[in-house]
Amino acid sequence: MHACHEHATCVEEALGAADRICAERELRFTDLRRRVLSLIWENHGSSKAYDIMEKLGGDYSAKPPTVYRTLDFLQENGLVHKINSLNAYVGCSHPLKHKDCFFLICSCCNEVQECCASHVADTLRDMAGKNKFSPRHTTLEIEGECQDCLKKN
Amino acid sequence: MHACHEHATCVEEALGAADRICAERELRFTDLRRRVLSLIWENHGSSKAYDIMEKLGGDYSAKPPTVYRTLDFLQENGLVHKINSLNAYVGCSHPLKHKDCFFLICSCCNEVQECCASHVADTLRDMAGKNKFSPRHTTLEIEGECQDCLKKN
DNA sequence: AAACAGTATGTTATACTATAACATTGCCGA
DNA sequence: TCGGCAATGTTATAGTATAACATACTGTTT
Ligand SMILES: [Zn+2]
Ligand SMILES: [Zn+2]
Ligand SMILES: [Zn+2]
Ligand SMILES: [Zn+2]
Numbered sequence: 051m052h053a054c055h056e057h058a059t060c061v062e063e064a065l066g067a068a069d070r071i072c073a074e075r076e077l078r079f080t081d082l083r084r085r086v087l088s089l090i091w092e093n094h095g096s097s098k099a100y101d102i103m104e105k106l107g108g109d110y111s112a113k114p115p116t117v118y119r120t121l122d123f124l125q126e127n128g129l130v131h132k133i134n135s136l137n138a139y140v141g142c143s144h145p146l147k148h149k150d151c152f153f154l155i156c157s158c159c160n161e162v163q164e165c166c167a168s169h170v171a172d173t174l175r176d177m178a179g180k181n182k183f184s185p186r187h188t189t190l191e192i193e194g195e196c197q198d199c200l201k202k203n
Numbered sequence: 204m205h206a207c208h209e210h211a212t213c214v215e216e217a218l219g220a221a222d223r224i225c226a227e228r229e230l231r232f233t234d235l236r237r238r239v240l241s242l243i244w245e246n247h248g249s250s251k252a253y254d255i256m257e258k259l260g261g262d263y264s265a266k267p268p269t270v271y272r273t274l275d276f277l278q279e280n281g282l283v284h285k286i287n288s289l290n291a292y293v294g295c296s297h298p299l300k301h302k303d304c305f306f307l308i309c310s311c312c313n314e315v316q317e318c319c320a321s322h323v324a325d326t327l328r329d330m331a332g333k334n335k336f337s338p339r340h341t342t343l344e345i346e347g348e349c350q351d352c353l354k355k356n
Numbered sequence: 357a358a359a360c361a362g363t364a365t366g367t368t369a370t371a372c373t374a375t376a377a378c379a380t381t382g383c384c385g386a
Numbered sequence: 387t388c389g390g391c392a393a394t395g396t397t398a399t400a401g402t403a404t405a406a407c408a409t410a411c412t413g414t415t416t
Contacts, residue, residue: 266395266396266397268397272394
């Protein structure tokens with residue numbers, strides 16, 4: 051689906067971007083936050099909160115509030131997104147440029163691709179306007195099958 | 204937000220449509236199913252499963268599986284939709300014509316308006332195509348403020 | 357250094373959302 | 387009437403998320 055030849059690069063870039071963003075905003079990119087973001091970036095699928103919790107401490111030494119607070123922090127700063135249709139979380143693939151993005155979710159390989167397209171956003175804004183609605187946040191999640199999986203099957 | 208001068212009409216229409224749809228498909232529109240759909244149509248907001256459960260039997264005589272099975276039936280037959288961003292359910296406002304719909308959710312008055320627009324669906328399909336993605340189901344939920352609430356505030 | 361404030365994390369408990377598995381009931385045709 | 391199947395009931399449990407309060411860490415002021 052994606053084209054990351056060397057996935058370690060994805061992780062490093064994500065962590066590097068997080069470092070810079072937190073520095074700029076004078077936020078603390080603590081060890082816990084870094085570990086959670088890193089776990090989320092282990093692959094290009096989405097991660098469930100309780101799976102992250104287990105990975106943080108096999109013995110459940112990390113408790114739910116710890117995980118959810120960390121996820122909240124990462125979301126607030128645009129470093130991860132929640133996929134509402136899955137109750138799961140993905141790393142933002144372009145945290146500084148993120149705007150009006152949406153998600154293509156392959157239910158075969160579970161990968162999630164984050165996309166931006168200004169004309170999609172424009173279309174939605176127009177549509178909202180015609181309905182006299184003032185949008186604040188859009189959830190757009192498209193479930194289906196990615197090219198690789200289509201080919202395989 | 205919506206323009207139902209006599210909300211009873213909305214409820215009756217919804218129940219009537221359900222009757223017809225179930226008859227056509229040789230499904231049983233049982234008392235329970237009718238009651239749940241009716242409760243959901245009490246207003247134009249979204250309903251939480253556990254609230255429906257309480258209304259079904261103040262003493263919690265209705266248990267979760269009863270409610271969720273009924274909601275599943277109603278969803279499968281296009282009579283209600285789940286709003287993933289709220290974990291809540293709304294009645295479908297046009298069950299026979301439903302196709303590529305999306306939702307405008309006012310976080311002020313909590314009303315949910317269901318909209319269809321073929322050009323929105325077209326735009327999304329094109330976009331998916333450009334990403335070589337074969338979409339199966341789209342979740343599009345726009346949170347914001349409706350005209351009435353904008354005026355009021 | 358000691359006191360302090362503010363942020364981050366730990367801990368315990370609980371709320372909220374949803375499903376599995378099996379029992380019972382009710383409907384309908386053979 | 388019997389058998390089969392769909393619907394509902396029942397009990398238990400899984401899965402997702404937050405409230406409330408305690409402790410620890412970071413950096414600043416005195
Ligand atoms: Zn993003
Ligand atoms: Zn795939
Ligand atoms: Zn609909
Ligand atoms: Zn409103």
